[in-house]
Amino acid sequence: MQTRFDIATAGPGLYEFTPQVADWVSGTGLLTLFICHTSASLVIQENADPEVRVDLQNYFARLVPPTTDPAMAYLTHTYEGPDDMPAHIKAALLPTHLSIPVTDGALALGTWQGIYLFEHRDRPQQRQVIAHLA
Amino acid sequence: MQTRFDIATAGPGLYEFTPQVADWVSGTGLLTLFICHTSASLVIQENADPEVRVDLQNYFARLVPPTTDPAMAYLTHTYEGPDDMPAHIKAALLPTHLSIPVTDGALALGTWQGIYLFEHRDRPQQRQVIAHLA
Amino acid sequence: MQTRFDIATAGPGLYEFTPQVADWVSGTGLLTLFICHTSASLVIQENADPEVRVDLQNYFARLVPPTTDPAMAYLTHTYEGPDDMPAHIKAALLPTHLSIPVTDGALALGTWQGIYLFEHRDRPQQRQVIAHLA
Numbered sequence: 136m137q138t139r140f141d142i143a144t145a146g147p148g149l150y151e152f153t154p155q156v157a158d159w160v161s162g163t164g165l166l167t168l169f170i171c172h173t174s175a176s177l178v179i180q181e182n183a184d185p186e187v188r189v190d191l192q193n194y195f196a197r198l199v200p201p202t203t204d205p206a207m208a209y210l211t212h213t214y215e216g217p218d219d220m221p222a223h224i225k226a227a228l229l230p231t232h233l234s235i236p237v238t239d240g241a242l243a244l245g246t247w248q249g250i251y252l253f254e255h256r257d258r259p260q261q262r263q264v265i266a267h268l269a
Numbered sequence: 270m271q272t273r274f275d276i277a278t279a280g281p282g283l284y285e286f287t288p289q290v291a292d293w294v295s296g297t298g299l300l301t302l303f304i305c306h307t308s309a310s311l312v313i314q315e316n317a318d319p320e321v322r323v324d325l326q327n328y329f330a331r332l333v334p335p336t337t338d339p340a341m342a343y344l345t346h347t348y349e350g351p352d353d354m355p356a357h358i359k360a361a362l363l364p365t366h367l368s369i370p371v372t373d374g375a376l377a378l379g380t381w382q383g384i385y386l387f388e389h390r391d392r393p394q395q396r397q398v399i400a401h402l403a
Numbered sequence: 404m405q406t407r408f409d410i411a412t413a414g415p416g417l418y419e420f421t422p423q424v425a426d427w428v429s430g431t432g433l434l435t436l437f438i439c440h441t442s443a444s445l446v447i448q449e450n451a452d453p454e455v456r457v458d459l460q461n462y463f464a465r466l467v468p469p470t471t472d473p474a475m476a477y478l479t480h481t482y483e484g485p486d487d488m489p490a491h492i493k494a495a496l497l498p499t500h501l502s503i504p505v506t507d508g509a510l511a512l513g514t515w516q517g518i519y520l521f522e523h524r525d526r527p528q529q530r531q532v533i534a535h536l537a
Contacts, residue, residue: 236535306513343461
């Protein structure tokens with residue numbers, strides 16, 4: 136079966152949607168989540184300490200700075216803003232899809248694992264994630 | 270069902286093969302593409318502006334420079350050429366497989382998403398990608 | 404069908420478990436491996452020259468240094484040790500899951516591909532990997 140999760144974002148960072156996914160799955164099978172965008176990602180990360188999400192966001196902001204940074208002067212795809220091409224690079228470095236086994240109606244996540252949309256653009260966005268379970 | 274896509278490359282960069290994949294899929298299910306190599310990757314990226322592909326290639330060439338670069342002097346696996354170990358590192362950083370839902374015969378790709386083989390070696394290569402749809 | 408692989412680690416690095424996985428699979432389908440942790444990863448890498456694994460480990464140790472490194476002073480999630488937050492970052496950069504087609508009982512791996520758990524923590528760990536085949 137398939138469905139779509141619509142997730143609104145308001146700037147770069149990690150947005151958890153584990154509860155929506157957990158509510159939707161049933162039976163035993165394999166869940167796949169696929170994000171229909173090339174400037175946002177899906178990641179599984181620690182859901183205990185919110186500092187982890189802040190640190191992740193700050194690490195990737197340094198690994199792939201905006202094109203206003205002189206170190207990124209070689210980038211050419213800049214007309215959609217200084218966060219555009221870095222967003223595409225982060226979307227290559229981080230997952231476009233996640234596959235998670237489902238057992239007796241429950242996601243096979245570890246104790247500290249949550250499912251996150253990682254937004255890479257500055258402006259608010261409406262993001263679509265397709266879910267497939269079989 | 271399974272098939273194999275054979276893709277010839279001629280140096281580092283992104284090679285699109287979305288049309289071959291779109292032609293092959295049918296019905297509703299989950300498509301998985303798996304690349305049988307540790308020096309090339311599979312990525313989903315923007316298919317509109319070709320500058321994005323050039324910028325991606327240039328970013329990863331800087332993130333993982335050839336072993337002729339003094340910054341990479343600590344690498345030891347160098348006898349297959351200065352592009353060999355960096356290719357393995359890029360193959361760890363970027364996906365070996367992609368899973369994409371298929372609905373009524375169509376890939377659930379967003380408007381701007383294309384499927385690419387990302388070649389990391391300098392010399393021409395014959396690459397094999399296994400496709401599984403179920 | 405599903406099973407669980409338990410893998411003991413003793414410090415950062417790549418631990419191969421291809422034989423255990425190859426022994427378990429059968430028939431034709433898609434195998435998915437999912438690691439239930441946010442401080443270790445699953446990667447497919449060259450299984451020929453052990454130098455590749457050492458070089459990979461050293462590359463990622465430089466890309467994401469411990470929080471004792473002044474360059475990482477901006478990280479805040481540090482109370483579980485200098486290897487903790489870097490482990491989460493590596494777990495975002497590297498795969499949480501792998502999907503590999505299986506054909507007539509054999510993994511569709513290329514000649515030089517092996518399946519590895521990539522440990523990011525310093526202390527010994529007991530890691531769990533869920534396998535799903537359908």
